[in-house]
Amino acid sequence: MITAVIIAVVVIAAAAVLFVGLRRARGGGRGLKSRFGPEYDYTVARHNGDVRAAEQELRERVRLHGSVKAEPLPPGARERYVAQWAGVQEQFVESPQQAVIEADALLARLARDRGFPDGARFEDQVAALSVHHAHSVHGYRGVHTAARGQGGTEEMRAAMVEARRLFDDLVAEHAADSTRHTEPATAARGNTPWALPRRHAKGSGTS
Numbered sequence: 001m002i003t004a005v006i007i008a009v010v011v012i013a014a015a016a017v018l019f020v021g022l023r024r025a026r027g028g029g030r031g032l033k034s035r036f037g038p039e040y041d042y043t044v045a046r047h048n049g050d051v052r053a054a055e056q057e058l059r060e061r062v063r064l065h066g067s068v069k070a071e072p073l074p075p076g077a078r079e080r081y082v083a084q085w086a087g088v089q090e091q092f093v094e095s096p097q098q099a100v101i102e103a104d105a106l107l108a109r110l111a112r113d114r115g116f117p118d119g120a121r122f123e124d125q126v127a128a129l130s131v132h133h134a135h136s137v138h139g140y141r142g143v144h145t146a147a148r149g150q151g152g153t154e155e156m157r158a159a160m161v162e163a164r165r166l167f168d169d170l171v172a173e174h175a176a177d178s179t180r181h182t183e184p185a186t187a188a189r190g191n192t193p194w195a196l197p198r199r200h201a202k203g204s205g206t207s
Contacts (some may be wrong), residue, residue, distance in 0.1 A: 001159035032058050039134040061074070071115035073171070081110055081171050096156045097149070103163055104147040107140050110170045129166070139163035 032055050033040045044054040075083075082104055093098035115125045119167025122144060130137045139162025146156045 029055055035062075036130065036134040038138060039130045042085050042138065061131050065117075065131045066134065068115060068128055070132070071113070073113055077113065078171055081106070081167075085164075085167055085171075094162060096153050097146075099145040100143050100156050100159060103160060104140075104143045107143065107163060107167060107170070110167065114170050125132070131165055133169050136162075136165035138171050140166050 017088060017141070034059055036092070036108065040054070040058065043057055047053040047057070084178055085103075088099050088102045090107060091102065106117075108122075110123055112118050116128045119125050126137060126140060128142075129140065139159060142155075142159030143163040145151065146159045151159070
């Protein structure tokens with residue numbers, strides 16, 4: 001009888017531990033999905049649907065880069081970056097490929113100046129950015145891919161449009177200033193940030 005009671009107590013305790021562990025795991029997953037948003041889905045897809053592996057990677061990103069603090073830009077740097085982005089956007093009309101190469105390099109420099117890992121190792125930099133700018137980092141990936149000659153004119157244009165979101169986040173003087181500074185940056189460029197001129201590329205079949 002005593003042995004049966006002991007076994008029952010052990011089984012109940014093990015079940016309780018398992019239940020608590022499962023609840024924490026589910027809660028952690030919901031927390032990661034809420035924090036990373038589209039980056040969560042992207043990471044799961046990259047792991048071929050393996051949610052556990054994807055969440056492990058995202059937790060590791062938080063562990064490595066969660067403490068990164070955005071550094072303020074040096075005096076005058078914000079205006080220079082806004083002017084440079086305007087030039088890149090104008091360049092897209094005549095040379096989309098060169099424009100995305102310039103945009104890729106510009107974002108790498110801007111992220112570095114804001115205190116993120118140096119762009120020499122793209123994956124490290126984008127992993128750190130994803131922890132703090134999960135909803136806008138995908139555009140940077142698109143520009144980086146396009147800069148390597150992958151994709152047509154329309155893909156490059158879409159990448160530039162998406163990348164502008166991360167640019168706005170990073171060029172803001174403070175994290176909370178992203179929305180406030182969007183309009184001045186737009187005015188400096190003289191055209192809307194979400195629409196690049198469509199350009200007919202020879203042999204692309206797009207316009």
